Amino acid sequence: MARIAFIGLGNMGLPMARNLARAGHDVVGFDLNEAARAAFGNCAASGAEAVAGADAVITMLPAGDHVRAAWESLAQAAPDALKIDCSTIDVTTAQDLASQLPGMLDAPVSGGVMGAENATLTFMVGGDAARFAEAKPLLEAMGRNIIHCGDAGAGQAAKACNNMLLAISMVGTCEAFILAEKLGLSHQALFEVASRSSGQCWSLSTYCPVPGPVPGSPANREYRPGFATTLMVKDLGLSQQAAEEFGAATPLGARALELYEDFVADGGGNFDFSAIITMLRGMGR
Numbered sequence: 001m002a003r004i005a006f007i008g009l010g011n012m013g014l015p016m017a018r019n020l021a022r023a024g025h026d027v028v029g030f031d032l033n034e035a036a037r038a039a040f041g042n043c044a045a046s047g048a049e050a051v052a053g054a055d056a057v058i059t060m061l062p063a064g065d066h067v068r069a070a071w072e073s074l075a076q077a078a079p080d081a082l083k084i085d086c087s088t089i090d091v092t093t094a095q096d097l098a099s100q101l102p103g104m105l106d107a108p109v110s111g112g113v114m115g116a117e118n119a120t121l122t123f124m125v126g127g128d129a130a131r132f133a134e135a136k137p138l139l140e141a142m143g144r145n146i147i148h149c150g151d152a153g154a155g156q157a158a159k160a161c162n163n164m165l166l167a168i169s170m171v172g173t174c175e176a177f178i179l180a181e182k183l184g185l186s187h188q189a190l191f192e193v194a195s196r197s198s199g200q201c202w203s204l205s206t207y208c209p210v211p212g213p214v215p216g217s218p219a220n221r222e223y224r225p226g227f228a229t230t231l232m233v234k235d236l237g238l239s240q241q242a243a244e245e246f247g248a249a250t251p252l253g254a255r256a257l258e259l260y261e262d263f264v265a266d267g268g269g270n271f272d273f274s275a276i277i278t279m280l281r282g283m284g285r
Helices: 013-022 034-040 047-051 062-079 091-100 112-118 131-140 154-182 186-196 227-248 252-269 273-282
Strands: 005-008 024-030 056-059 081-087 119-125 142-152
Touching: 005 013, 005 047, 005 062, 005 227, 013 024, 013 056, 013 112, 024 034, 024 047, 024 091, 024 227, 047 062, 056 131, 062 081, 062 091, 081 131, 091 154, 091 227, 119 131, 119 154, 131 142, 142 154, 154 186, 154 227, 154 252, 154 273, 227 252, 227 273, 252 273
Parallel strands: 005 024, 005 056, 056 081, 119 142
Antiparallel strands: none
């Protein structure tokens, strides 16, 4: 059993912290939001108090600025603790933090709130291999797939690339269903063909953007997330920031970001990102 400080008890952090506690670890939480602290229960009065004496410190925060500010205070309170950031932030910030805090791991996740609740997340981890081996049992209490991607920042790089690909494939899947509708082809017929042939992808077979073919997809729940469009815009922004910084041509990623930003501007920010099909339908001639 490890004593773990978990900082950031939002929609993702709260179920992740609960899963660590269910696995038998002594988890002390902290969040600036009083309601989040009340929801978890076993919380300290401050981040510094939460991490004092901790074997491991895990952060799950909204953005790079929050992560940087948190670790400036937390690192001094627990200098020898295993340090894991599960937030989704830019690669450069993750690398900077690792250079300041040797042994720190960047470990963003994929799987959304449902994955966090069911402990089926995928962790993409960057950092020292020995530290990764030490952290893996803790991550396995929260996820199903734990992948060491390379040196510091590699976890964030993998997350940026994966979610850019996800956004592009979802837009393409939506366009295919919209064209099928215009051609008089049923949703089920397209699904049966594409899911068994060269059009197969996760956005189709697991997260189908129309109701019916995949009962568990958000399309069957009026596009309640899932993975909110505002979060997809954030991740696409990080991918394009990295593309510009490191000189990669990503024209489809850039266009996907524009489309999702338009969807947010149209009021779609709190819907699942697959709901972009509703905007794309309206763009037809």
